[in-house]
Amino acid sequence: MKIRDYAILVSVIMIVAMMVIPLPPLLLDILIMINLSLALTIILVAMNTKEALEFSIFPTLLLLTTLFRLGLNVSTTRSILTNQTGGQVIETFGSFVVGGSAIIGFLVFLILVIIQFLVITKGSERVAEVAARFTLDSMPGKQMSIDADLGAGMISDQEARIRREKVGHEADFYGAMDGASKFVKGDAIAGIIITIINIIGGLLIGVIVHGLPVGEAAKLFTLLSIGDGLVSQIPALLISTAAGIVVTRAASEGNLGSDITRQLFAFPKMLYVVAVTLALFGFFTPINPFLVLPVAALVAYGGYRMQQALVAEEDDEKQVVKEGQEAETSKSPESVIDLLHVDAIEFEFGYGLIPIADKNQGGDLLDRVIMIRRQCAMELGIVVPVIRIRDNIQLSPNQYIIKIKGNRVASGEIMLNHYLAMSPGVDDESVEGIATVEPAFGMPALWVNEDMKEEAEMAGYAIVDPPSVVSTHLTEVIKRHAHELIGRQEVKSLVENIRENSPAVVEELIPNLMTIGEVQKVLMKLLKEKVSIRNLLNILEALADYSSQTKDTDVLTEYVRQSLSRQITLQYTNPNEPLQVITAGASLEKQFADSVHRTEQGSYLSIDPEASQTILQNITEQVSKLQQSGVQPVLLTSPAIRMYMRQFIERFAPELPVLSYNELEPDIEIQSVGIVNMGGVVNI
Secondary structure (H helix, E strand, O other): HHHHHHHHHHHHHHHHHHHHOOOHHHHHHHHHHHHHHHHHHHHHHHHHHHOHHOOHHHHHHHHHHHHHHHHHHHHHHHHHHHHHHOOOOHHHHHHHHOOOHHHHHHHHHHHHHHHHHHHHHHHHHHHEEEHHHHHHHHHHHHHHHHHHHHHOOOOOOHHHHHHHHHHHHHHHHHHHHHHHHHHHHHHHHHHHHHHHHHHHHHHHHHHHOOOHHHHHHHHHHHHHHHHHHHHHHHHHHHHHHHHHHHHHOOOOOOHHHHHHHHHHHHOOOHHHHHHHHHHHHHHHHHOOOHHHHHHHHHHHHHHHHHHHHHHHHHHHHHHHHHHHHHHHHOOOOOHHHHHOOOOEEEEEEEEHHHHHHOHHHHHHHHHHHHHHHHHHHHHHHOOOEEEEEEEEEOOOEEEEEEOOOOOOEEEOOOOOOEEEEEEEOOOOOOOOEEEEEOOOOOOEEEEHHHHHHHHHOOOOOOOOOOHHHHEEEEEHHHOOOOOHHHOOOHHHHHHHHHHHOHHHHHHHHHHOOOHHHHHHHHHHHHHHHOOOOOOHHHHHHHHHHOOOOOOOOOOOHHHHHHHHHHHHHHHHHOOOOEEEEEOOOOOHHHHHHHOOEEOOOOEEOOHHHHHHHHHHHHHHHHHHHHHHHHOOOOOOEEOOOHHHHHHHHHOOOOOOOEEEHOOOOOOOOEEEEEOOOOOOOOOO
């Protein structure tokens, strides 16, 4: 046995000794406070249990506390009748609590006894009796349910054993509570009898033994008896209430406090009705409005706060349910199909760049993405799919990557708390920073801090903040790969949008002359050369005009480009300035015209490697000269070889525009700065 086991045994022996051994008033005060503390502890534990079996010792504890309280009654009665005192606690309850009035004290004591005996004790006894009866009656059914679950393989042998033990313990507990409730009832009756004995016996002893006057003896011993009754009945009332709480707990999901706040205030809007009712009492009854209105306002405010808390709790529950459903879905075989989905555009970044995407930290990347989609719709005429933004711990902290349909197409690194300074052409040695390359256009640049920012601006550097660097890079990547983002479904949506306002052209073209797939190929070729398809009606009109003559999408694309001549001209020219171009010479055009081979499947270009190398070298030389002089290079050819020329240089110089004479407006001024021939370049 452990020390605590001996302590319990000694405590029980001391309770019995209290009944036969006189105790000094100081010790009685200590024991009375222990009795009150024990009663408070028991009711608090009862309120915080979720089910009755968590407090299975309660029936035995109820017997011991009743015995302890009766032992205290015997000791205090002996002290009152012998020494005319029961200790400071009893005298305080007899004088201060009831105002020193024997009649008031007796009435208060009588009310406590009636509440305990007729209300709490009687109700607890009945509930315990019914609970015990129903628990015993339901035992066979519960045992059969456990056996059925075990036979079906729904539970293991160990789980079945635990459930059987729980059923047995429930039956024992409610049976014990049915008997223990009789202790509470008997304790209440004993309290009444002991108090009456103290009053009558004290009156006789005070008059006969101590020689006190009848009035003085009655007042003295009545107050002491009432004080003794109160200090014993209050703990008894608490323990009786605890017994009622334990036996009335059913279908509980938490402790008493959480159940009351969750169920009693499950409808916070009803508190508004209560508040209005109280306010009406203040206005239409003699009750002082200044007394009622603050209470009504407090109730209304409580309803508002509870309503907000309820909404937040429902959101949390929905999130938990959603996560649980997602977890269950991820375990099911059908969930594998979700893994096949590939996002059209993905933007992944390291943990160091989280501030640019987190709104709580001032990041505006999501807002910038919205503007990027709008910009692409205006400039390219396509609806950019939703851009998936996520962090990736596998990347370095300051790194980001851009994926198109699951494939990495671009990457970069930025430094937060720095600015990207791009050189105006002449570097300034006084501007110090970390050398880097601007990710969107590949220009040399520096990362400068806040202190160096103003000096770089004074030196003519273009200063860009990190979020702008990211958004610019993302925009250019989308433009560069726009042709990969437009599929048949996207084309169908665009065509249906045209059908609403111009149904005639759509009905003529699709599906009589071309399919959605063939229209998609034409649009992809246009976007690949950065030709906007926003004027889709004009494109469909051109296809309707020429698709009856040929089904070759390459040739149809050339016809469409010619119909968009005004748009293409404005795209590459500046107002009041001539268009500077590199012109394909006669020998170069003849070489291409002779190298085109036509078959039933279409035409293709076939040039020997030596000639290809010569052509590429001559074009590259001329393009480099124009770039060094700050002019955007444009290669101008005849309409017959434009698409073959584009196919030829696409792999080596994808950014070089290739235009034909028919794609430029007649009134535009063209200035040839060089002619590319097979034999070399002629500078003009």
